[in-house]
Amino acid sequence: MLEEEFDIDALKRNETADFVAEVFYEELKFILNKDLDQMLIVENNGMNSRALSKDILDVSTLYKSISSKYKEFLVLHLSRNSIYHQLPEILFHPLVISTPSMSNKEVVEAIKENKRRELRNLNFFQPFDTDLFNESSKIINRHLNFLTDDDASENLFKIAQKILDAKLDIPKVKLFKLFFKLCNSEQLKENLPVIEDLIYEVLDLKVTLKYTPKIFNKIPFNTLGNGLLGIDFGLHGNVQSEVDDITVCILLNESVEDYNELLKNINNVKIILSFLIISNREIFVTYHLTGKLDFTLNNKYLGYDTYLN
Structure with a gap:
């Protein structure tokens, strides 16, 4: 009773x-x-x-x-x-x-x-x-209880997917975390240390971000009338852009066994950065092996099983 x-x-x-x-x-x-x-x-x-x-x-x-x-x-x-x-x-x-x-x-x-x-x-x-x-x-x-109720959580997941409109291969809980972080994206824009922390939270990847100068090896000028600016007007050599590019280095503790997994992580990093940096920056992703590598002759192929950083 x-x-x-x-x-x-x-x-x-x-x-x-x-x-x-x-x-x-x-x-x-x-x-x-x-x-x-x-x-x-x-x-x-x-x-x-x-x-x-x-x-x-x-x-x-x-x-x-x-x-x-x-x-x-x-x-x-x-x-x-x-x-x-x-x-x-x-x-x-x-x-x-x-x-x-x-x-x-x-x-x-x-x-x-x-x-x-x-x-x-x-x-x-x-x-x-x-x-x-x-x-x-x-x-x-x-x-x-939209984060704990199954039906509400599924609806929120679909909404987040629709708003982000990105092919991110990450678990639901990570996508929620990214979605809520991006709701305050104005505080993250071009803030490289904070973006590094965000990538670690969402992708469990330690990364370093830095600006790198954008160099044009080819002359970026179009034909102006009968003259080609840079050739006919004496502007030869490489040209540095006013906007730098972004270089991302993924820090790995051990060698990569699944190359497709590495490609997936690289794609995810690029997509996340696309929300947080200005669109005319080009993104370059590399990786660095921080752990110790053992190389045994006849058991590994140089350049295939062993990474030279």
């Missing part, structure tokens, strides 16, 4: 009772450690200005006879409109409940009957109100 196990009055004084009813209901299930969906009844009392926007008016228990036994229900009294309140009143009540020929006693009885009819209608729509509340509670729960 809920009343014997828990102090219902104390639950009503819980600070979450000031939140919307769906949030309070999820907290109630956590506190009671029970699945309340099959024992929930929602009683909507209609919108009331005296409630001062408080969604939860009261919490109580109710016992009903179900198949020759009594079943306990948890009743949430809400200051919300029922389906009944939102339908035209003419469907359930006459426009006038009295006539000039009625005595005072008959008028009072007509008013009471009108009230009884309202209660019957509220009871009729109560299961529908409860089901609608359960569905809205599930939606709220997905919003509150």
Whole structure:
């Protein structure tokens, strides 16, 4: 019995009772450690200005006879409109409940009957109100637990994939981490030490980033009329761009056994950098073996099994 196990009055004084009813209901299930969906009844009392926007008016228990036994229900009294309140009143009540020929006693009885009819209608729509509340509670729960709820997490993953629009071969949890980091990308732009940390968090790769001068070996000028700028006007030799390139060095502790894995990491690094550096920088990715290499003659091929850095 809920009343014997828990102090219902104390639950009503819980600070979450000031939140919307769906949030309070999820907290109630956590506190009671029970699945309340099959024992929930929602009683909507209609919108009331005296409630001062408080969604939860009261919490109580109710016992009903179900198949020759009594079943306990948890009743949430809400200051919300029922389906009944939102339908035209003419469907359930006459426009006038009295006539000039009625005595005072008959008028009072007509008013009471009108009230009884309202209660019957509220009871009729109560299961529908409860089901609608359960569905809205599930939606709220997905919003509150979008990183832990399976359905919400899958939806968020698809949204992150769509927004990033990048062919990143990384686990879901890493993609979430990258997505949330990129939400503050203005703080990461061109910040090489912070980007190094980000790549380590997302790809588990230690990297070093540095700017390298961009040198044009070929003359980057087009034909101007009948003259070729740089040839006919005496501008010969290499040309250095005003915008540097980015060189990434992946630091490896041991030799690479799977070359496709290395290519995947290089591609992932380039994609992540594309979000965080200006687009006209070219990205060069190299790798450096920091661990000790043993070379045994006749067992390894120089340049194939052994890396010369």
